[in-house]
Amino acid sequence: MNISNRQLFWIFMMLEIGINLLISMTPTILSAKQDAWISYIIAGFMALLITYSAAKLSSRYPRQTLIEFSVSILGKWAGKLIVIPFLLQWVWVMSLILRDEYLFIRLSVLYKTPAWVVIGTMLAVVLYTVHHGGIEAIGRVSELWGPILMIILALTFGLTVNNLNWSLLLPVYADSGLGPIMEGSLAPLSLLGEVTLLMMLFPFVERPGAGTRKALLLGVALSSFTLLLGVLWVMMTFGPAVGGRLQFPFFEMVKLVYLMEFIQNMDIFVMAVWLVCIFVKLSIYMFAASYGVAQWIGRAGSWKRVLWVLAAVSFILTMVVITLNPPAGLLLKDVWIRYVLPVNLVGIPLLLLVVSYVKEKVKGQT
Amino acid sequence: MFRRMTFIFLVLSLTLTGCWDRQELNDQAIVLGWGMDLVEKGKYLATANLVLPLASESGGQQGGEQGGRSSFMTESAYGRNNRDAEQNMQRKLSRVLFPGHRRNIFIGEKLAEHGVFSIMDEYSRSPMVRPRANMFVVKGGTAQEVMSLAYQLETNPAIAMQKIQEKSGAPISRSLLDFYIMTNGTGCGIMPAITILSPEVKTDKKSKNDSPPQTTLGLYGAAIFNSGLRLAGYLNYDEYWVRLWLADKLAFRNFTALVNAADADPSGGNAADAVSGATKGQTVSVNVDSFHRQITPMFQGDLPRFRITLEGKGYIEENNSPLDLSKPANVQKVETRMNQYVEQQVERVVAKVQKDFKCDILELGETLHHRHPYRWKKLAADWETLFPEIELDIAVKLDITGTGTTSKSLLPTRDGGEK
Numbered sequence: 073m074n075i076s077n078r079q080l081f082w083i084f085m086m087l088e089i090g091i092n093l094l095i096s097m098t099p100t101i102l103s104a105k106q107d108a109w110i111s112y113i114i115a116g117f118m119a120l121l122i123t124y125s126a127a128k129l130s131s132r133y134p135r136q137t138l139i140e141f142s143v144s145i146l147g148k149w150a151g152k153l154i155v156i157p158f159l160l161q162w163v164w165v166m167s168l169i170l171r172d173e174y175l176f177i178r179l180s181v182l183y184k185t186p187a188w189v190v191i192g193t194m195l196a197v198v199l200y201t202v203h204h205g206g207i208e209a210i211g212r213v214s215e216l217w218g219p220i221l222m223i224i225l226a227l228t229f230g231l232t233v234n235n236l237n238w239s240l241l242l243p244v245y246a247d248s249g250l251g252p253i254m255e256g257s258l259a260p261l262s263l264l265g266e267v268t269l270l271m272m273l274f275p276f277v278e279r280p281g282a283g284t285r286k287a288l289l290l291g292v293a294l295s296s297f298t299l300l301l302g303v304l305w306v307m308m309t310f311g312p313a314v315g316g317r318l319q320f321p322f323f324e325m326v327k328l329v330y331l332m333e334f335i336q337n338m339d340i341f342v343m344a345v346w347l348v349c350i351f352v353k354l355s356i357y358m359f360a361a362s363y364g365v366a367q368w369i370g371r372a373g374s375w376k377r378v379l380w381v382l383a384a385v386s387f388i389l390t391m392v393v394i395t396l397n398p399p400a401g402l403l404l405k406d407v408w409i410r411y412v413l414p415v416n417l418v419g420i421p422l423l424l425l426v427v428s429y430v431k432e433k434v435k436g437q438t
Numbered sequence: 439m440f441r442r443m444t445f446i447f448l449v450l451s452l453t454l455t456g457c458w459d460r461q462e463l464n465d466q467a468i469v470l471g472w473g474m475d476l477v478e479k480g481k482y483l484a485t486a487n488l489v490l491p492l493a494s495e496s497g498g499q500q501g502g503e504q505g506g507r508s509s510f511m512t513e514s515a516y517g518r519n520n521r522d523a524e525q526n527m528q529r530k531l532s533r534v535l536f537p538g539h540r541r542n543i544f545i546g547e548k549l550a551e552h553g554v555f556s557i558m559d560e561y562s563r564s565p566m567v568r569p570r571a572n573m574f575v576v577k578g579g580t581a582q583e584v585m586s587l588a589y590q591l592e593t594n595p596a597i598a599m600q601k602i603q604e605k606s607g608a609p610i611s612r613s614l615l616d617f618y619i620m621t622n623g624t625g626c627g628i629m630p631a632i633t634i635l636s637p638e639v640k641t642d643k644k645s646k647n648d649s650p651p652q653t654t655l656g657l658y659g660a661a662i663f664n665s666g667l668r669l670a671g672y673l674n675y676d677e678y679w680v681r682l683w684l685a686d687k688l689a690f691r692n693f694t695a696l697v698n699a700a701d702a703d704p705s706g707g708n709a710a711d712a713v714s715g716a717t718k719g720q721t722v723s724v725n726v727d728s729f730h731r732q733i734t735p736m737f738q739g740d741l742p743r744f745r746i747t748l749e750g751k752g753y754i755e756e757n758n759s760p761l762d763l764s765k766p767a768n769v770q771k772v773e774t775r776m777n778q779y780v781e782q783q784v785e786r787v788v789a790k791v792q793k794d795f796k797c798d799i800l801e802l803g804e805t806l807h808h809r810h811p812y813r814w815k816k817l818a819a820d821w822e823t824l825f826p827e828i829e830l831d832i833a834v835k836l837d838i839t840g841t842g843t844t845s846k847s848l849l850p851t852r853d854g855g856e857k
Contacts, residue, residue: 179565184458200444235612239808240619246811313622314615328570330611336570 074278079211081287082218083273087356088119088264088295089221090349091169093322094176096259097303099404101316104256106241107248108312109304111256116296118257119264122417123292126267127285129425130274134281138271139367145428152368154420159368161416162361163382165266166354167389168403170194173350174394176320180343187394191387198354199383202362203376207276210355217352221345222298228342229301231329236308247312258409260299265417267292272360358382464491467533470510471596473581474523474557475546477516482549482557484523485514485582486535487542487596509593512585520560537566541611542596543573544581545629550661550669558667561614571614572600575661577633577672584634589655602657603630607689608682617663623804624821625665626797628681631672633658662795665822670795673787680787683729683748684800690727693752693836695779697722697759697772720759722772724838726752733805737813743829744802748784753840757847764845773838781834792826802828 075083097108104111133141138158143151174190182190201209248256270288277284306321309328315321329338362382366375471487488511513530517523524535543561545554561567576584589598604610613629621627637651660678664670673681682688697720728751735742754763754772761768791799803821807814817824 182459183565186458189458239804242808243811310615311619311622314618324569327568328615330570 073206073208073276075207075211075273075276076278077283077287079215080270080273080277080284081291082214083211083352083356084267084270084288084291085218085295086214086221086349086352087266087269088292089225089298090346090353091172092260092263092295092299093302093346094320095172095400095404096263096299097306097321098316098319099259099401100256100303101307101312101321102256103248104253105248105312105316106243106307107245107253108256108307108315109241109300110245110253112260112296112300112303114254115257115259115261115264116293116300118261119267119292119296120289122265122421123267123270123288124285125425126271126421127274127288129421129428130271131281131285132428135275137275137364137367139364141271141428142424145424145431154424155364155368157416157420159361159364161412162269162357162364163386164389166357166361166382166386167393169350169354169357170386170390171393172400173347174390175400176323179319180323180339188387188391191390191394194351194354195383195387197351198358199379201351201355202358202379207273207359210352210359213348213355214352217345217348221349224341224345225298225302228326228329228338229305231331231338232305232309232325234331235325235328236305237311238308240308240311241304258413259404260296262404262409262413262417264292264296264299265413268417268421269356269360271421272364273356358386461534461536465533466536467531469535469537469540470594471542471544471585471599472520472537472540473544473546473585474520474549475580475582476549476552479552480518482517482519482523483514483580483582484517484520484527485512485544485585486524486527487512487585487594488531489594508588510588510595512582514582520557521564537564538568540567541571542600543571543614544584544596544599544632545573545575546580546582547576547578547669548580550575550663553666553668554663555667558617562618569615570611572603572611573614573617573629574599574603575629575631575669577631577658577661579634584632584655587634587653587655590649590652595655599632599655602632602655606630606657607679607691609687620799620801621663621665621667623807624798624801626670626795626799627663627667628799629661629663630678631658631661632656662791662797662799664795664797670797673790676783677787677790680784681791681799683731683750683784684733684746684788686729686731688729690725691729692723692725692755693776693780694721694723694756695776696720697761697775721756722754722759722761722776723756724752724772724776724836725755726750726836728752733802735802735806735809737810740816741824741828742806742810742813742817743831744805745831746833748780748832748834749837750835751837751839754838754842757841762846763841769838769841773836776836776838777834780836781832784832784834788830788832792828796822796826798822798825 100111101108129141130138133144136144139155142155145151146154170191173194174187177190178185201213205212245253267288274280274284302322306315306325309315309325310318310321318324323339323342326339326342327337330336358379362379363372363375365382366372366378468489469486470489473485473487475483475485477483490509490511513527515523515527515530517526524537528535549557561571561573562569584599585595587595589595592598592601600611603613608630609616617627617629633656634653635656636653641650643650657675659672659674660681661672662670679688679691683691730749732747732749734745734747736745737743754769757763757772759772761771763769763772788800791797798821803814803818803825806817
């Protein structure tokens, strides 16, 4: 199972854009108002830092996944304990993504289709891909669909230019201030920070090294840029008051495409590629989670069996989340931003990196 | 084993997908227009304009009729709000109401006067509808009156109204969205207003094939809503463009001013003659199709003033004055007169907005907010009371770039001689 650097680039491109486009804009606009775009720039740079440190950490152990090198760094017990938050995050996030996907699909196309069908079909495709193709298949899908996603998004941006009113971005800074802008950047950052998944994918790259780091940084930079354009477009179309209250402002903006009578209703294309994004994201999470759990219990070879269990677990979890129906904003703000962002996306990778450096120094001295 | 299982699963899923949301086209009643009228407090009359499936196929051309059959259908129902009325309407319909193409929403005048707060939420909340829609206030009538009127050029009055609006020089299909954005800014809102227009002169139909002008739908101008989202008044067809120009949204407009004989004489002439509607002058029309505006807030003490510069480019399309347009100096004269005329029009409309409506639909407050955000924070709360007294310096600068196909008129010399 090998993927190339280019495939890795497209994987992260799709993984970062997918859900971010859907759910991060509303909280950011609510907090930073018309300066949401500044928040996205900040989030982009912070995400690059996270990517760099995680990639740096992985390149020190190019043939090991996170589950393995945490043991190499911290020893058997501590190493196994410290990755538990990651394993939980991966299993749990799948159900959240599926739930968001279901809510969005129900709101925009399938009004009456029961939840288990929407989720079940998506999970079945993910399961099939990961089971049969593993990481290789996901890499190829991303390489094929990534460019299509970019073309469709470029078309969307191009065709909505006539709706833009740049004065909706004014006044800059005066209405929000530093605090709200920083707070606004947390939502996109917490989703861009999912790039730490690279620590699971790194050893599967053909020639892990500087080229891999470059591909990752480029992927994160480009997807941040795309999101920045997205939020600028949303702001200039709806303004802060309306944009902050729409549930899925980006897709509402796509619905406004209206050119020469016959170019309209672009939303169906955007939704299609967006679904592919979600598919890639879920597949990567599914792969990382099942491979990670298998390695964690010490049986990397039987990860496909773990996969079946995890698929069932995430199906049940998703149904539970849908039944309980916790507000999406709460999950993003009170769980994801408060715990996952500082612990999983920043804290643990940094800790591992520092310990690994210190260990090397100590070893060098003795 | 795995392959067999996937196969079975795939076959099973084929039998399942799409069942729940299947909605055949011939089970849908496609809504093109939606009207709301106030009956009494808390009770509304909804009118839906539906596509008639058979009629739209052959595309009827004759006065919205095909073999004596109307090519559109309206249905109505009482209700306590949009959705309630829709449900009540459904009991008369053999097909499910499908609002996905509901691009035109009509509001009766009575409802507009009582305020649109109570009904406008659905137009942005319902996931079936699109944010790209037109919203019209029916001046001096009900939504149902307008929606029932057959329109000759189009098969459907809702589509006709949408197309008329598109030809008015205003932004296309954005009035609903712009209303939401604007009312969240300075609190006031604006919507296109339509009305039923009787023919200017009544001409009888002498034979069956005659087609004299009929009573029809038309654009009235713009309806102004105050911060309570209640109708504050209208800007008519000769006034609404001022607001569009000030908001940088005007696409084209024709201006006709009187240029009197005295104008041809460099020393004489009085501007008032040109703008007061003096009968001795002759008309010149300028077609302006490129607009620009600059609004500069200035502070004298605590209160802001605004310098408004309106610029436009156009060419002369009609010249009934004795001026010889082959001379650049004469074109200059037309330009000067035109500027004076347009400036007076703008000042009149702006004064009307400030004194009569007392509502900042010119978005001067927003301009102040954008340019002087910190000063705006102090003024924002009182803006509604400050706005009517704000001083404005308005200057119009039209640039005449051409004189059409001829320079000198093809007509022979007229009274007063070619100047």
